[in-house]
Structure formats: C-alpha cells, structure tokens
Amino acid sequence: MARAKVPRRPRHQPPGGKKPAPPPSTRIFSPEDDITILEAIADYVAERDKVPRGxxxxxxxxxxxxxxxxxxxxxxxxxxxxxxAYLTPPADPAAAAEARKHELAIKIWGKEKEAPAPAKPKLAKKRRVEPRGFxxxxxxxxxxxxxxxxxxxxSDCGETYKAIFEFxxxxxAAVLEAKVKKLRIKHAKMMITRDALSKQVIDVLMKSVG
Incomplete structure (x- = not known):
C-alpha cells in the first residue's frame, strides 16, 4: 500500500498557514517628533544664540x-x-512637513554654513611728505x-615733537583732537564743580561767623 504524501508547507510560512509578521520598526522618533525637536532647538538658538550640544x-x-x-x-x-541633513532643500518643496524641517534646520545650523567674511587688509598709515606748519x-x-x-x-625734545606733529x-590727528577735547571738557566741568563747592563752603563758613 502506497504511503500518502504529506503536502509541504511553503518554505517561509509558519505553522497554521499564517504569514510571518513584518520585522519590528527600528524608527524611534516619529515624523512629528522630528518637527517638535527641531522647533525646540530653534527656540533654544534664538534665545541663547548658540546651538545646543550634548x-x-x-x-x-x-x-x-x-x-x-x-x-x-x-x-x-x-x-x-x-x-x-535637512539643511539641504527638500526634493519635493510642496511637502509641507519636509519644507518645515528645512526651514527650522536653516534657523539652527544656517549660520554655520556661512563663510566668514574675508578680513580687510590693514593699510599702512600715510605720513605727510610736506609739513603743514604749526x-x-x-x-x-x-x-x-x-x-x-x-x-x-x-620737554628737552619739545621742538622735535612740534616738528613731528606737523607731519x-x-x-x-583728528582722533587725538577728539580725545583731547573730551578730556578738556571733562576737566572744565570738574573745575566748575570744584569752584561751586568752594563757594558753598565759604558761604557756610561766613554764616557760621555771622
């Protein structure tokens, strides 16, 4: 008597004929979380002017x-x-979520992408060839x-200083002129205050004598 053949199960089909469950997702944060995190960091940068780290x-x-x-x-x-990575413009600008992430990424890391402005070369100060005259x-x-x-x-070098000044x-000279003028005005105010104080002291003394 021939033995009945047992039908083979499909290679990847588990007992009971059910399809295998899909592998668990490795994604931890949702797309909504992405935007929430970016918004929080953007607020941090706006408030403290620095990108948070660690x-x-x-x-x-x-x-x-x-x-x-x-x-x-x-x-x-x-x-x-x-x-x-959202610093790079989205492939589909019409996708609102992707566009929002790009916008927030620019607010957070955009300044890091900006190249520093080249330093202006310092020009040597030109000395006058001919003196102006004091x-x-x-x-x-x-x-x-x-x-x-x-x-x-x-000073023993007074005439030398005056000659250099002419060049x-x-x-x-304009910068020094402004500084000296400011100091002289300040000194004048101090003298006025001192004179007023002296007058006040004299008035008090005279009243005491009277």
Whole structure:
C-alpha cells in the first residue's frame, strides 16, 4: 500500500498557514517628533544664540511633548545629528512637513554654513611728505596743538615733537583732537564743580561767623 504524501508547507510560512509578521520598526522618533525637536532647538538658538550640544539638547527639548516617551541620550543625539541633513532643500518643496524641517534646520545650523567674511587688509598709515606748519595745524586741531605746545615747553625734545606733529596724518590727528577735547571738557566741568563747592563752603563758613 502506497504511503500518502504529506503536502509541504511553503518554505517561509509558519505553522497554521499564517504569514510571518513584518520585522519590528527600528524608527524611534516619529515624523512629528522630528518637527517638535527641531522647533525646540530653534527656540533654544534664538534665545541663547548658540546651538545646543550634548546634554544641552535635553535642556532644549525639556517640556516638549514627544510621541516617543522612552529613548536614550545617545538616540536623541543621533536623531539631532541626522536632522541636520535637512539643511539641504527638500526634493519635493510642496511637502509641507519636509519644507518645515528645512526651514527650522536653516534657523539652527544656517549660520554655520556661512563663510566668514574675508578680513580687510590693514593699510599702512600715510605720513605727510610736506609739513603743514604749526600755525596751520593749530587752526585745524586747536586742542591737540595746545597739548603739543604744553608738552614742548616742559620737554628737552619739545621742538622735535612740534616738528613731528606737523607731519602727522590728518585722520590720526583728528582722533587725538577728539580725545583731547573730551578730556578738556571733562576737566572744565570738574573745575566748575570744584569752584561751586568752594563757594558753598565759604558761604557756610561766613554764616557760621555771622
């Protein structure tokens, strides 16, 4: 008597004829979480003018509601690192979620992409070839000229200083003129205050005598 053949099950079909369950998803954060995280970091950058790093990321998203309640610090840091890829414009600009992520990524990391402006070369100050003459310098820079004259009267190199002053660059002289003028005004105010105080003391003394 021939033995009845037992039908073979499909190679990947489990007992009972049920299809195998799909492998569990490895995604930790939802697309909504992506936007929530980016918004939190963008707010952090706007408030503190710096991109959060390390444990600062936890501070940035504190109080935000995520669909994934359980995650490790490493998983969060890796998520933020991957979200930086949204600096690249989305393939489909019409996709609102992708466009929003790109917009937030620009707010967070956009400045890091900006190339620093090249430093302007410093130009050497040009010295005057011909002297102006001290009288002309006095007309142009009266406060500075008065200071130079005062220095000249108290120094053995006074005439040398005055001669150098006549060759001084106009821009440099203008800066010093402004500084000297400011100091002289401040000194004048102090003298007025001192005179007023002296007068007040004298008035009090006279009243005491009377």
């Amino acid at each position: 444990s600062e990321i936890q501070v940035a998203i504190k109080g935000r509601s995520l669909t994934q309640a359980k995650y490790t610090d490493a998983q969060l840091y890796e998520k933020v690192r991957r979200l930086k 009288e002309e310098m006095r007309d142009l820079f009266p406060n500075l000229s008065a200071t130079v004259e005062k220095i000249a009267t108290t 001084m660059d106009d821009e440099e």
